Amino acid sequence: MISSYDVYLFRQGRHNRISDKLGAHPSSAGGEAGTVFAVWAPNATAVSVIGDFNRWDAAADPLALRPDGSGIWEGFVPGVGKGALYKYHVASPGYRAEKGDPYALFWEIPPRTASIVWDTAYDWKDDTWMRTRGERHAPAEPLSIYEVHLGSWRRETTEPYLSLSYRELAEPLADYAVDMGFTHVEFMPVMEHPFYASWGYQTVGYYAPTSRYGTPQEFMHLIDHLHRRGIGVILDWVPSHFPLDDYGLAFFDGTHLYEHAHQIRGLHPEWTCNTFNHGRHEVRSFLISNALFWLEKYHADGLRVDAVSSMLYLDYARPAGTWLPNEQGGRENLESIAFLRRLTETVREHHPDTLVIAEEATAWPHVTGSVGSGGLGFSAKWNMGWMHDTLQYLALDPVHRQRHHNLLTFSIWYAFSERFILPLSHDEVVHGKSSLIGKMHGDRWQRFANLRLLFGYMFTHPGKKLLFMGGEIGQWSEWSHDTGIEWHLLDYAPHQGIRRYVQDVNRLYRSEPALHERDFSPEGFAWVDCCDTERSVIAYLRKGEDPEETLLVVCNFTPVPRYAYRVGVPAPGAWREVLNSDATEYGGSGVGNLGCVETDPVPFHGYPDSLPLTLPPLATLIFKHA
Known part of the structure; x- marks a missing residue:
């Protein structure tokens, strides 16, 4: 049941586990089995639950608006249990929509759009990992991350959009990560998303792992298995923006509820999507609860926060004259800055043994500084400057490298200003940018040599490490979510050599204290x-x-x-x-x-x-x- 204290915390933006109250929760009220539904829609005039249990009839199961001004609609529907399909029928003046549940734990496989009544019950067996992960995440410990897109890491079929399930991935992915010497895997967003080619960065189901690869419990099994093999799991997380799909968060109750009402603030020009209104307290409760949800319910070891730069600046990707300054006349997004500080403080308070990593590409100061000292409080930040300079340098003909020596040496000037991760991520091997080996200069032999040189320089440069799948075998093609990794290349000696080298340099990085103990000093x-x-x-x-x-x-x-x-x-x-x-x-x-x-x-x-x-x-x- 939702208490008055729950409402108070929710409206203050400080309810850290509001998903335990909102959404669909199987129950036995008065001895009768069914499901309690609750949804925030303060500007609606009527909300009802529709589903396969009532033939999608908007008149069958209306919800009642709480009288406390919270804007929460709630009700008990008898006979509805785990596996039932449902949506909310939301009505307001001049508006009718069928909406998925923002707090749904499971969704239909896209392109179907219904939410599914589910639970998060699971018998975890990763106690040893969970007890010791804080030691593994200490700044002096090695951190070598293998970035993975689950839908294309390994395919057993040529059929489009068909890949291994969470359960089928568990053993081979764990075997591979252990064999290659990585400490962690980082999954590109697994949260439910309508468009497969968005790679999950256009999220619609924030509380549900995508059903493309199986059930929530099967995703838990994947994480559990990785933990039992000694591999940590970091999840990509997108609290900056969400897609415009009619059944999602956009214009949820006939008003701009989760997004900014002003089009200049609410619509992101680079990705053609809505941006979260981080100044709205209920939205903060939604997002911060979501962060804790993945850390607690799914035992995630960290969150990589996507597109932080777009959250920090009001003029991000907006030409002059197309953005609104803050109340002080500046370009800083004060609401989002406050949200990020609240996020990192909350995670640190409840789960200090986990990581919160910023994808932040500007010179914003003290991203990894403590909130108390004026920083943003992140555990680590991607070093995009190092990545761009290094790849630019290695694309040069060696004849010309002597005139660009500063591209190698400049990174040390700022290497210890933040706690950095050196990323060679998916963003660098898509959209015509070429594969990693394709960026290297020279003939075929020189490209392989340059790639080994890159990895050697990366693993010995101060900072933790991240490598996107396929780079470790010298894949020639850009990454494609439809075709995946070209594992057949390992039939050829040069690609076997690259893989063996990454394996050895990873192990050296982990075994030699000099390569990781003082990464941030x-x-x-x-x-x-x-x-x-x-x-x-x-x-x-x-x-x-x-x-x-x-x-x-x-x-x-x-x-x-x-x-x-x-x-x-x-x-x-x-x-x-x-x-x-x-x-x-x-x-x-x-x-x-x-x-x-x-x-x-x-x-x-x-x-x-x-x-x-x-x-x-x-x-x-x-x-x-x-």
């Missing part, structure tokens, strides 16, 4: 040489808490092998070559240092000793003092 990095623009070589140290664990990284961004290339080091003696991206088992040419190099007492780069190295072409070398 300037004490974890030191340049040895960032100025060799002529030969396009960089050298740097990665440092952990123990000085004995220090690693030397040298990257040669030209296809020219370099012999007797001198690099200063902080300790004399033998330095073991722990990884060479040009090794033959990775598809390289096999140029290297025979596993180990002894220092010479030759001062260089400010150190009393130095190494005479052989630098393979287009390669990353990693050394550890022996």
